[in-house]
Amino acid sequence: MVGLDIDGVLADFLSPFLSLVEKKCGNGAIPPDSITDFKFQEHPFLTEEIVWKCMEEVSYQPEFWHNLSSLVTRREWEALEELNRKRKLVFITNRYERGTYDIRQVTRDWLQKQGITAPLVHFTDERKGKLADQLGVSVFMDDRHENCEDVAEKTRAVVLMPHRSYNQSFEHPRVKRVWNFSELFGYLF
Numbered sequence: 001m002v003g004l005d006i007d008g009v010l011a012d013f014l015s016p017f018l019s020l021v022e023k024k025c026g027n028g029a030i031p032p033d034s035i036t037d038f039k040f041q042e043h044p045f046l047t048e049e050i051v052w053k054c055m056e057e058v059s060y061q062p063e064f065w066h067n068l069s070s071l072v073t074r075r076e077w078e079a080l081e082e083l084n085r086k087r088k089l090v091f092i093t094n095r096y097e098r099g100t101y102d103i104r105q106v107t108r109d110w111l112q113k114q115g116i117t118a119p120l121v122h123f124t125d126e127r128k129g130k131l132a133d134q135l136g137v138s139v140f141m142d143d144r145h146e147n148c149e150d151v152a153e154k155t156r157a158v159v160l161m162p163h164r165s166y167n168q169s170f171e172h173p174r175v176k177r178v179w180n181f182s183e184l185f186g187y188l189f
């Protein structure tokens with residue numbers, strides 16, 4: 001079973017999110033490369049508090065999630081759909097659930113729009129190790145090092161972490177850094 005994170009792996013969360021943060025801060029452009037960790041201790045003006053407020057705001061906006069663009073190619077989606085048809089693909093996300101709309105449906109619709117038929121999506125507000133273990137995940141990919149570390153320590157899965165500026169300083173003996181999404185398919189057979 002392959003377990004994939006969505007935001008930062010398949011969907012470009014960061015660009016539209018930073019546009020919103022830019023509007024709130026009024027300090028001009030925030031290049032994605034300037035985000036070197038999500039605690040923002042080194043950042044010239046971003047703080048955890050500002051970013052948390054923006055995160056809360058987008059969590060109430062179904063259209064934000066609906067409009068995210070894809071980070072992977074059409075061919076890669078087709079390869080994922082092949083796995084999905086064999087019921088060997090599950091999506092695991094930390095997206096927030098709100099009472100005002102159904103983020104589960106918005107997420108499934110977005111994946112279907114990319115070509116994934118009846119996607120299996122699991123939501124959790126915890127780190128992902130326990131859930132990945134319960135789901136029998138043997139290959140896992142996530143852009144957040146906290147999730148990669150948790151899965152590496154709680155399961156025997158191969159753990160892949162796509163290189164991002166905000167995970168660049170993380171290292172773990174069981175987490176493999178990848179530069180291209182397609183490297184995933186090299187671990188499947």
Ligand SMILES: [Mg+2]
Binds near residue numbers: 006007009143
């Ligand atoms: Mg992510």
